[in-house]
Amino acid sequence: MRTTVLPTDVRSLVSGTSPRLLPLEPLDFSAHRALYGSTPRIDGARVIEMADRAGLTGQGGAGFPVHRKMAAVREAAERTGRRAVVVANGSEGEPASAKDKALLWHSPHLVLDGVELAATAVGASRAFVAVEAHSGLRWRLRTASEQRAGSRVPVTIVEVPPRFLSGQETALVSLLNGGPAKPRFQARPVFEDGVDGAPTLLHNVETLAHLALIARHGPAWYRSGATTTLFTVHRGDAAPAVVEASPGLSLERLAGPGVADAQAVLVGGYHGSWLPVASASGSPRATPADGRVGPATPVTAEGLGVPLGAGMIAVLPQDRCGIVETAAILRFLALESAGQCGPCLNGLPRIAAAFGALARPAPRADLVRVRESLSRWAGLVTGRGACRHPDGSARLALSALTTFAAEADAHAHGRCRAPGRPPMLPTGTAEQGA
Ligand SMILES: Cc1cc2nc3c(=O)[nH]c(=O)nc-3n(C[C@H](O)[C@H](O)[C@H](O)COP(=O)(O)O)c2cc1C
Ligand code: SF4
Structure with a gap:
């Protein structure tokens, strides 16, 4: 079981003003209200229009325009007569990422403000906030939620297993529907057929916090570059920092x-x-x-x-080996995969094994062939899974082959720039399949 430590190194690199998303001290509801004021009352159609005019895109990885997802959920709810559901995705299954946990710990009310606005946008009658199990965040969010008397939508806090795939949208919906937290083949998309079969609006927690700020300051403020973004930054052996940065x-x-x-x-x-x-x-x-x-x-x-x-x-840093680093991540990604579709069942283990062999410095004459095979397998798995896990894993492998080409050559001659040094990036444990 992976254990999670909440990030303690939280920094602000926001020019000329105080942090926006991430106060350096965690805020309770009264401190939150004192700092941000109350959430403006805006009707649903205007929330969608506001997200559109701001140019807000999702922070969960794919960068999809928020207003389009909201409009699709609203339209599906109207068409089917089902009340929509909102899901705030704070799963953050990637062991090297901590920015969503920091946001939920420091600014739970900004996320909950965003949940209320999103619920208004799609006419939702209930909402969920998904947080990683064993992180202490369920307690934090539940306490925050109880402080908000008269919330526009009832919010349930759910814990997800600390696994890489738990935060993928169909995995999260499966969990909320009583199934395992694994990605699923879906005939219809989540925005039409999500929690209990209802149209479901699912956003990353940072996306929702941005929505809460846009409601207060307006789309023009957001577009003007006054907003900020959260990063998790790793530097060699130093503890990772969560940084709020100006654009x-x-x-x-x-x-x-x-x-x-x-x-x-x-x-x-x-x-x-x-x-x-x-x-x-x-x-x-x-x-x-x-x-x-x-x-x-x-x-x-x-x-x-x-x-x-x-x-x-x-x-x-210079004294680390990028091939070793990537081999460890690829092994982790292959072990975390749900093994439900061909690319994960066959492709990722093969890619991980080939990288693992490359990571061991030893004279070898087949480097050209191994490189060609890796490139071919990466191409074969891309776009072929029920979710984007194979695509992301292939992207990482291909970029490492290019960036660390000289190191791969050195390994094939029995040399490594960092002999015996373990990888610096965390991969948790992944003994079982997803
Ligand atoms: C393998 C995999 C893991 C994912 N894990 C997360 C996650 O931990 N948190 C998250 O917000 N999105 C994650 N996503 C993206 C979600 O599927 C979804 O697109 C996102 O939560 C939507 O939020 P957004 O519209 O605010 O970007 C993952 C996607 C994939 C393919
Ligand atoms: S592509 Fe991989 S991780 Fe995604 S659903 Fe298929 S087996 Fe699971």
Whole structure:
């Protein structure tokens, strides 16, 4: 069983003002009201219009426009005559990510404000907040929820198993319907057929906290770049930090001066991409055009050239091996898969095993063939599962093959830049299949 420790290193890099999403001290309801004021009363159609005008997109990884999901749920509820359900996804199954747990611990009321607004948008009669089991968050959210007399929607707090797949939307709906927390093949999407078969609006908790801020400050404020984003930042052996950052902050500001001498950064978490860092002697303004990043590169999808995914950034120092690091993550991802579809049953274990073999430095003559096989298998699993787990795992593998190409060559000659050093990124335990 994986144990979770709530992040204690919570920082703000918000320019010119105090933190917005993440107060440095946890807030109870009266402190929350004193800081933010009460949630404005807005009718459902206007909540959707507000999300549209703000350009709010989901923070759960895929970046889907919020207003479109809301409109689809509302339309399905009207068409079927079923009352909609709202689910706030705070599962955060990725062991290297802590920003959603920090948000729920420090600002539970901002998330609950967002849940109420989302419920208004789709006319929902009930809502759920999903949190990781054994994290203490069920108690925190339940206490927060009890402080809110006269809430617009009844909210139930549910615990999900601390597994990578628990937060995938069909896995979460399956759990809420009394089944296992595993992704499911669904004939109809969750927005039509979710909790108890009702149209279900499912959003990441950070998305809902942004909605609560937009309701107070307006879409123009959000669009003007006054908003912030949460990141979980890993730097070598240091404890991970959860950072609230203004948009477009440089990699060095976000992740510290070690970036200049780093080897690579992992952007977006375990379904993300490795990017090589331009050497300290090279241009600090390295752009994605040359495939590398530098200390001055803005931490945006455009600046880095890859999606920010789950908002996790890991800086890999020179004295670590990227192949070893990736092999450990791929093994974890393969073990966490539900093994229900071909790509996870056959493809991910094969990719993980090949990377595991590459991670052991030993003279080998078949490196070209292994690289070709890995690229082919990554292509074969992409888009073929019932969920996006194979796609994310393949993305990570392919980016590592490119970023750590020289290290793979060294391994094939029996050398490693960090012999015997264990991986720095957490992978929890994954003895059983999902
Ligand atoms: C394997 C897998 C794991 C996921 N885990 C999470 C998670 O822990 N938390 C989360 O918010 N979204 C997770 N997602 C994304 C959800 O399926 C869903 O798209 C998201 O919660 C929607 O929220 P948003 O519209 O606010 O982005 C995961 C997706 C996949 C494929
Ligand atoms: S793709 Fe993998 S993780 Fe997703 S449902 Fe299929 S077996 Fe499960």
